[in-house]
Amino acid sequence: MGTKFGSVIHRADRGTFRAKYTYHGEVITKTFKDRLSAEAWLNGERSRVEADKAGITKWTSPTDRKRQEAAVKRRRTLFCDYVMDEFAPTWLNYATDGSELASGSKRKHREYLQHLTHSFFWKYPLTSITTEDINRWLADLDNFGGATPRKKTFQLLKAVYSKAVAEGAVAKSPVTMKAPAVPKSRQAQIPPATAEELQTIYANMPSTTRISVWLGAILDLRIGEVVSLQVQDWNPKTQTLRVCHSADVNGQLKSTKTATSNTTQPVPPQLGKLIDKACEDKRPTDFIVTCADGTHITPNRLRDHFNEAKTKARRPDLHFHTLRATSITAAVATGASLKDTMQWGRHADAATSIERYQRASGTERMREIANGIEDTLMGHEPTREELEAEIQKTKERLADLERQLDALK
Structure with a gap:
């Protein structure tokens, strides 16, 4: 059935009605279950086209409109909602390779997420958090209870924004700084x-x-x-x-x-x-x-x-x-x-x-290498103390070998 603006075609094989019109060289179509809905949509589209021709509002295609609406919705999405709804459910339980995390790792993930929930920008819109906000948050070590939790929570934040960028939820990530340094633990400095x-x-x-x-x-x-x-x-x-x-x-x-x-x-x-x-x-x-x-x-x-x-x-x-x-x-x-x-x-x-x-x-x-180079280039006259130490070491080694020999006998 033709109309003054576009057309509605009944597709008997599918039991649907396809509304169609052409504007600015683009063919715009949409399928409906009934004719009334198709004609109502066409009337709405005609109003948009007429407003564009009159210079009142600029016409955009339904696809562009949907994209713009999604962008507006994303701009309104709060950081906390994105983290809890889109990111945390998977991150709390699974590794990047899809395997389930061990219970200890799950506990640590919950701890880092808890630190993130205490950030002052937790309820900011996802798109409004700035690099300056993140730097200010990282500057206060008391927010995390230590250097390692701070680094891990930072890495969590970075992962959240990596996902958001990949999905188009934000144009680019505000997490542009390097991860905070972690001083070596005392245990890591214990000699073997x-x-x-x-x-x-x-x-x-x-x-x-x-x-x-x-x-x-x-x-x-x-x-x-x-x-x-x-x-x-x-x-x-x-x-x-x-x-x-x-x-x-x-x-x-x-x-x-x-x-x-x-x-x-x-x-x-x-x-x-x-x-x-x-x-x-x-x-x-x-x-x-x-x-x-x-x-x-x-x-x-x-x-x-x-x-x-x-x-x-x-x-x-x-x-x-x-x-x-x-x-x-x-x-x-x-x-x-x-x-x-x-x-x-x-x-x-x-x-x-x-x-x-x-x-x-x-x-x-490095000390062994330095000593070896010195001996090669300068030569070395052993001191009395060095000779005595070497003799003692040799005696101990000889005694150990004799014990091993006795044990074999």
Whole structure:
């Protein structure tokens, strides 16, 4: 049926009515379920066209109008609504690869989101928050309770705006600054344990838990992973140990900290013998490291054993987690590359491995290089003290070799 403005065509095969008109060279169409709705829409469009011709309001196509309406709606969207409705539901529960977060990671995400909800711009429109607003928010460390929560919350904010830009909710992100720096933690600055210190700690721990020292220092395992190892995780034929669980503070099994933490570690021969012994007369589902009565041990209880023994080694500053740094340091000393360190350390991000690698190959290695260059270019006349120290070291080494020989006899 024709009209003075456009037309309405009945499409019998689909049971619909298509309204159509042409203006400024564009063919504009829209489909309706009934004729009255189609004609009403055409009348509205005719009014827009006539207003444009009269110079009253500029005509735009329905598509452009819809886009403009969406833009207006976005400008009215509050930051808090966008975060809670569009971003948080996924971010709180899932990693970027789609896997579900561990309970500890979920707890941390909730903590960082809580910090963000306390920002003064929380109820600002999404499009009105400026770089200056963010800088002012970041300047007050008390907002976050520490440097690390501040950095993590900043990264959350940056991720929110990355999503908003990708979806067209904002033209560009106001988060243009670098992430706030985080000072190195005290624990990260603790020197690794020496071989002698590890032997002393091992000797002063209960027989059912002492193997944990080498599981941490040689295989680079976290304390939660150590207490979760079961007999069935040990393969004596291939001399490998499967790391597939961690434990919460109550000792309940859970997923490893990250997907990269879930792996199978090669076990060197001496440690393999200790694992064989720890697995003797146990069922496949029994744990390798246990309390004295054979029951499952919690991370905190194992930590108590370690902390008591470390004082015997005169290293009260050590943490069980320092054994991971010890392992990396030893790996670098054997010639491990940065790539090797990343794989051995099972770190979720390269930055952690780089930091550990640089620390392990840093100051002391540079000193060794400097001393070697000096000896090569200048020559070196050893002092009496240096000679005496070297003699003492040689005597100790000789005594150790004689003990090993006696043991073989």
